[in-house]
Amino acid sequence: MNLGQWAKDLAMGVRFAFAGGREGWVRALLTAVGVGLGVALLLLTTAIPNALAVRHDREAARTDITYGDTTLKKGDDTLVVADAGTSFRDQDVRGRALEPEGPRAPLPPGVRELPAVGEMVVSPALKRLLESDDGKLLRERLPDRIVGTIGEEGLIGSTELAFYRGGEGLAPKVDDGPVTRIDRFGDPNPTSSERMDPILLLLILVVFVVLLTPVAVFIAAAVRFGGERRDRRLAALRLVGSDGRMTRRVAAGEAMAGAALGLVFGTVFFLVGRQIAGSVEAFGYSVFPSYLNPSPLLALLVAVAVPAAAVLVTQFALRGVVIEPLGVVRTAKPSRRRLWWRLLMPLAGLAMLYTMVGQGRDGGEFNQYLVIGGVMLLLVGVTALLPWIVEAVVARLGSGGVAWQLAVRRLQLSSGTAARMVNGIAVAVAGAIALQMLFSGVAGDYTESTGQDVSRVQMQVHVPQGVPLDSVKEKLAGTKGVDRVFGYSEGYVGDRAHEADHFTQVTVGDCASLREVASLPSCREGDAFVATGGEYDEDGAQLAKPGRTVYFDPSSEYEKTTPVAWTVPQNLKEAPSVKDPTGFKRGGLLLTPSALSERAAQAVAGEVYLRLDESVPDVREYVRNTAARIDPFADPMVWTSTERSDQFTAIRTGLFIGATCVLVLIGASLLVSQLEQLRERKKLLSSLVAFGTRRSTLSLSVLWQTAIPIGLGLLLASVGGMALGAVLLRMTDTPVQVDWASVLSMTGVGAAVVLAVTLLSLPPLLRLMRPDGLRTE
Structure with a gap:
């Protein structure tokens, strides 16, 4: 066969796609929309590295405060x-x-x-x-x-x-x-990027695979829209003299045309989505449209891979179809699907991942090729197993109502089509369950307790140098929504003015404030205490001796300060230390304000702690406004019981943003697929209505046709997702524990998407169930 004949056959397929009458261009349009949605998300994914790089570069370009040592002197350019x-x-x-x-x-x-x-x-x-x-x-x-x-x-x-x-x-x-x-903006000492934690790198790899695999599945399903009508057209070609190979080349040309149109649609969807992205904030992140420029190489890869995949999928779909001049041999009972090769993919994926079990972060970086290949094979294995499961289950479903029988018979005749519709949602749910298990399992490694008792304190305000502590407390106490205020001036004293060997903490506050950190026997203004039982206070007892001279801010060889001498009071009392709101038992000296000399009082810095009435709307904003009136540069601290790694939080945020995009794609693609299926069955539905079948019965049968494969798909996704999650946890050397809340929530989200798509498809279904649908030309 020469290349010229190949080109003619492919060109004929392209003409069938666009010049084959209403049926031809409707099928091409549906295929293009389905492929286009997937292409748009692929282009978005290829643009993410550039978006992150631009954000990083712009953040670096405006760097100003680096908290580093500087010897820059005042000049006309500073x-x-x-x-x-x-x-x-x-x-x-x-x-x-x-x-x-x-x-x-x-x-x-x-x-x-x-x-x-x-x-x-x-x-x-x-x-x-x-x-x-x-x-x-x-x-x-x-x-x-x-x-x-x-x-x-x-x-x-x-x-x-x-x-x-x-x-x-x-x-x-x-x-x-x-x-x-x-004298200029920008990081003066740019450093190379730090080596990323192997487990965080594993999370990134798995997130990308889990988010992109459903996209590939949807594109593969979209190019098979209208398969039955296409095969009837190919049978007509056989009738006028074409051979089997020619018909397959024509089918390849038709698939390429739909995929090419899908690339155009996808580009348009991407450009529209890019503009919308400029006005949207997701989980605290936003971008400018100019950030989302796909890498030319990756965009070219998408442009080549999508039509190639369309041709391969089409040829694969035709492997079990005999196209003869008098029709398509597919209405006979199909041969049963084989199970053994469908199990090979998930087993191969498990084998690839098993080589890294127990590695954890101490074993170095995970092999990214094994991770990507193993996760992808496991997820694709779900798509391979689902048609076999759907066929095996629906073949055993028995009698029931009319709607049930119509749905079951339809599934028995075309279980593969039903499985293709839900493959994408099954893969997405399986991946989401695995990721949620992995995130939940390793979250403890990236979450630390601050020790802050948020039941006692909700906000903390630093007192500026030279501003009286009592003045700040008074202003904050009068702020709307503030229930209670207490605070201290804090500092350290040493045994010598220069090069001190021993240090201890000094806490200055009124009696009510001091009772937050120690159990005082009695207290009045002028009293002084030494805290006993403090944590990490080895020198407190040695320095806190009545009559001993100690020094605030003793100087060191690295930092020259002006030490302030102060004599420990004679009437020193002991007070057992208790946990302060930060969760720390402080030691050293506890002083009421008048027990400290005026000069020494300037060597301590104040902190004020607030308990808020959370029922007051925007109570934190009232506190921030009061603090800003005290010091324009004040930024009160909001207390939290835990804090989480910024990198871990960023990856999890990226997962939520990506999952949102994939869910939108899932819903849109399912809706297009459902509408295509209804269009294929237009005459059948009209015939049933013409013979007296109630519309409610047909509507319920369509619901059952969606619910049965979806239920099986979600069940398989749950099993597959938990298996993948367990393997990933074992790879990170984390105990395997099923996060049932995540499993149920992800399954529920998948079911909700399908339910929404089913409801949206009801109006077109009702329009199709009319006797005039039997008209033909």
């Missing part, structure tokens, strides 16, 4: 930067106060002109928030006049809240906390 960030309703607001020291002071990325005192430049999202009623409380904290917006190159996301405000009097505070002097 800028003093202070951290003025805050939080608003669990959202971070990145803020900087800028004080130029010369006409050539650097500009932050995305800012055309430095704001003056009383002015600020804000991100578009922050501007919208401040101008809305929802941002009223934040506006009280940021009263400066808005004189401009930050450009895209200065932000890491379209919904990021950020601002630059004019500052003054910042120079004396340089290198004191979050205030620094710079």
